[in-house]
Amino acid sequence: MALLEVRDLSVVFQRKGEAPFHAVDGVSFDVEPGQTVGLVGESGCGKSVTSLAIMGLLPKRGAKVTGSVTYDGTDLLKLSDKQMRDKRGSELGMVFQDPLSSLNPVVPIGLQVTEVLERHRGMPRKEAMIEAKDLLDKVGIPDPNRRLKEYPHQLSGGMRQRALIAIALACRPKLLIADEPTTALDVTIQAQILSLMKELVQDLGTALVMITHDLGVVAGLCDEVNVLYGGKVVEKAMRHKLFAEPRHPYTHGLLASIPRLDAPRGEKLTPIKGSVADNIPWTSACAFAPRCPNALDVCRAETPAEVDKLGRLLRCHNPVVPGTPAAEEVPV
Amino acid sequence: MSETLVSVQDMKVHFPIKRGVFFDRTVGYVYAVDGVDLEIKRGETYGLVGESGCGKSTLGRAMLRLNEPTDGKMVFDGQDFSTLQGEELRKMRRRIQMVFQDPLSSLDPRQSVESILVEGLRAHGLDEGKESTAKRLRELLAAVGLPASALRKYPHEFSGGQRQRIGIARALALNPDLIVADEPVSALDVSVQAQVVNLLEELQEKFGLTYLVIAHDLAVVKHISDRVGVMYLGGLVEEATSEDLYDEPLHPYTRALLSAIPVPDPQVEDRRERILLAGDLPSPANPPSGCRFHTRCPWRQETKCDTERPALRELKPGHKVACHWAEQIRSGEIQPHEVKPVLVEEGDGLSPDVPLVGPASVTEALNP
Numbered sequence: 001m002a003l004l005e006v007r008d009l010s011v012v013f014q015r016k017g018e019a020p021f022h023a024v025d026g027v028s029f030d031v032e033p034g035q036t037v038g039l040v041g042e043s044g045c046g047k048s049v050t051s052l053a054i055m056g057l058l059p060k061r062g063a064k065v066t067g068s069v070t071y072d073g074t075d076l077l078k079l080s081d082k083q084m085r086d087k088r089g090s091e092l093g094m095v096f097q098d099p100l101s102s103l104n105p106v107v108p109i110g111l112q113v114t115e116v117l118e119r120h121r122g123m124p125r126k127e128a129m130i131e132a133k134d135l136l137d138k139v140g141i142p143d144p145n146r147r148l149k150e151y152p153h154q155l156s157g158g159m160r161q162r163a164l165i166a167i168a169l170a171c172r173p174k175l176l177i178a179d180e181p182t183t184a185l186d187v188t189i190q191a192q193i194l195s196l197m198k199e200l201v202q203d204l205g206t207a208l209v210m211i212t213h214d215l216g217v218v219a220g221l222c223d224e225v226n227v228l229y230g231g232k233v234v235e236k237a238m239r240h241k242l243f244a245e246p247r248h249p250y251t252h253g254l255l256a257s258i259p260r261l262d263a264p265r266g267e268k269l270t271p272i273k274g275s276v277a278d279n280i281p282w283t284s285a286c287a288f289a290p291r292c293p294n295a296l297d298v299c300r301a302e303t304p305a306e307v308d309k310l311g312r313l314l315r316c317h318n319p320v321v322p323g324t325p326a327a328e329e330v331p332v
Numbered sequence: 333m334s335e336t337l338v339s340v341q342d343m344k345v346h347f348p349i350k351r352g353v354f355f356d357r358t359v360g361y362v363y364a365v366d367g368v369d370l371e372i373k374r375g376e377t378y379g380l381v382g383e384s385g386c387g388k389s390t391l392g393r394a395m396l397r398l399n400e401p402t403d404g405k406m407v408f409d410g411q412d413f414s415t416l417q418g419e420e421l422r423k424m425r426r427r428i429q430m431v432f433q434d435p436l437s438s439l440d441p442r443q444s445v446e447s448i449l450v451e452g453l454r455a456h457g458l459d460e461g462k463e464s465t466a467k468r469l470r471e472l473l474a475a476v477g478l479p480a481s482a483l484r485k486y487p488h489e490f491s492g493g494q495r496q497r498i499g500i501a502r503a504l505a506l507n508p509d510l511i512v513a514d515e516p517v518s519a520l521d522v523s524v525q526a527q528v529v530n531l532l533e534e535l536q537e538k539f540g541l542t543y544l545v546i547a548h549d550l551a552v553v554k555h556i557s558d559r560v561g562v563m564y565l566g567g568l569v570e571e572a573t574s575e576d577l578y579d580e581p582l583h584p585y586t587r588a589l590l591s592a593i594p595v596p597d598p599q600v601e602d603r604r605e606r607i608l609l610a611g612d613l614p615s616p617a618n619p620p621s622g623c624r625f626h627t628r629c630p631w632r633q634e635t636k637c638d639t640e641r642p643a644l645r646e647l648k649p650g651h652k653v654a655c656h657w658a659e660q661i662r663s664g665e666i667q668p669h670e671v672k673p674v675l676v677e678e679g680d681g682l683s684p685d686v687p688l689v690g691p692a693s694v695t696e697a698l699n700p
Contacts, residue, residue: 192608214594215596216594216595257525260596265575276491
């Protein structure tokens with residue numbers, strides 16, 4: 001059995017007097033120890049809401065979470081708030097996108113790290129401080145003794161993100177969820193953080209759920225990739241397979257629209273027409289149909305079913321035939 | 333093609349750091365741009381890349397005199413732009429337009445698209461009567477791929493990509509020679525980025541525009557630029573045609589930068605050799621002595637690097653690099669070694685110029 005089994009997870013936001021909004025719509029995936037699973041998609045595809053739902057961080061009122069999130073045999077969605085608090089930080093770690101707003105600005109870094117150790121591992125303050133120093137050292141923060149006493153604003157963006165990772169790792173969680181951990185960072189710093197995360201997965205056997213919009217990051221880091229669109233997984237495969245032969249028109253379109261560093265000069269990009277705002281609800285249609293170059297009549301009339309074939313999960317009526325170039329579309 | 337449109341000579345922008353309650357004592361300077369020379373030819377796209385805090389945006393703004401440069405000059409089409417004053421400056425500005433990073437905050441939320449586009453025309457006396465203006469507006473919208481019905485709408489009614497199109501139409505309205513685009517696509521979703529990149533390319537072909545594109549994403553810059561300049565801590569460290577720069581990066585920083593950019597192809601990713609830089613960008617308020625990059629450079633040598641600031645020199649035709657040891661590094665005579673990260677002091681009058689990409693919160697994810 002996998003460490004984390006997410007089955008048919010749905011999140012519906014309902015405000016009084018408004019139509020319900022399906023942010024996440026039946027997402028399922030497994031994560032094994034030492035494995036990295038990627039959730040990729042653009043803004044509004046539900047990737048962050050998925051991570052918040054797994055961690056039980058969505059507000060009780062207004063957000064309705066259904067399905068199951070089985071971690072090590074227990075369904076996290078059925079746990080009480082108190083039980084969940086014990087799990088978070090000790091067994092489940094999370095790294096957020098913006099390190100400055102997820103660290104407490106008026107508490108020194110050291111205390112923020114030791115807090116976790118004291119709460120979950122019952123360490124005395126002094127011992128925790130020594131452990132915190134080791135942790136900062138491990139994530140590559142120079143001069144950790146001094147940094148422990150400093151406040152978040154005194155650290156650079158990359159260092160803050162490292163501190164956040166140190167906090168998430170303090171209790172050696174078995175599962176780490178990273179929500180766009182490098183988006184706010186520069187590329188050279190991003191490379192540092194990604195190689196750090198890779199090391200952690202390899203050395204500690206942590207299971208990692210990587211949430212990002214950057215297909216490049218996914219290509220280098222993840223074992224299995226889930227491509228999300230409009231709250232549903234539209235394509236899922238192991239990374240080599242997915243990138244070599246993207247079958248869903250959305251995945252295919254995304255890859256064709258990214259300028260690649262190693263592409264020959266003068267190659268035109270093929271954008272996906274329209275924007276995420278053109279989505280239609282998944283009920284009785286494919287949400288991607290208005291933007292899809294392959295769209296058929298059936299795409300607007302019927303929700304495509306999930307088909308799991310040859311190690312690839314696909315949700316499409318008219319998938320891309322491998323080997324065809326991206327359809328030429330004039331942007332409207 | 334070979335005519336020089338813009339020439340920047342020894343441009344410097346230093347921001348004073350002030351302290352004290354009653355007297356604004358200047359305690360130091362942030363050396364945001366510190367001696368940059370560059371030339372942009374008519375009809376080409378010049379790409380300026382670098383990480384946050386390297387001074388690329390400040391350089392772009394200083395060229396337009398949105399920030400007054402401390403020193404140095406910019407010659408635009410044979411005229412010294414940096415000494416122009418008053419009415420002459422205003423008139424000249426028609427020919428240099430800017431496209432900003434965040435399309436929502438750079439458009440007035442209370443102005444309709446029509447009013448946004450007409451404002452510039454009126455200010456420069458190009459509004460010659462209702463009919464010709466209406467025709468011009470239709471042309472502009474058609475050029476950037478927006479329907480004519482957009483005129484009566486307000487910025488919040490558009491998606492991110494469409495807003496950026498409005499920003500581009502506003503820049504185009506005055507028939508400029510040069511468009512300075514500061515991170516034109518970094519706030520957009522991946523699938524929409526390509527639309528705007530393609531649009532910029534089409535417009536260049538159609539109107540013979542010259543671009544200065546400022547971005548942190550080397551892949552985007554490489555895609556649209558003819559020539560690329562790489563900035564590090566206020567100075568240019570390398571300048572070459574985009575193919576040359578990618579095929580043979582000569583400066584250690586460019587090498588590290590190129591190797592750090594993820595490529596969406598697992599096969600390439602598995603094979604690639606990564607040059608990981610140690611530590612962070614030093615503070616521009618207190619730049620390292622000698623070569624600015626020596627504190628993080630894996631190829632650093634005992635002599636020269638920490639004492640002498642290397643000048644930008646031409647190593648091969650059209651390829652300039654600011655490194656004392658570029659030849660030796662190129663031939664493999666000097667091998668990289670390990671670098672210990674150096675502590676970097678934060679929070680000294682520095683604004684973190686972090687580009688916003690992708691959704692930041694649940695609220696944002698809910699209102700696409």
